[in-house]
Amino acid sequence: MRIFLWTLYIFRAAALLGAAAFSVYGFIAAGEPGTSGYWRLAYAMVFVLCLGLLWVLARSFQAFRRA
Structure with missing residues (x-):
């Protein structure tokens, strides 16, 4: 059971890091001329x-390790 929870933590962290990286890329790309400023706000x-x-x-990972 513990290995399953470790795997879930790893996949969740990887997905969130990927989403954060995509939002940084989108924030930079939304600086192009003609793009609404709301896109930059949304990516931020x-x-x-x-x-x-x-x-x-x-x-939650710290609490899991203590238990």
Whole structure:
């Protein structure tokens, strides 16, 4: 059971890191002329959301290790 939970943590962390990297790329790409500024705001909000979810995942991982 523990190996299954470790695998879930790894895949969740990889998915969140990938989403954060994509949002950084989108933030940079949204700086092109003719693109609405709301796209940059949306990508920045997704990045902040990914960081928050990574923090929650790290906290649950610490609680899992203590148990």
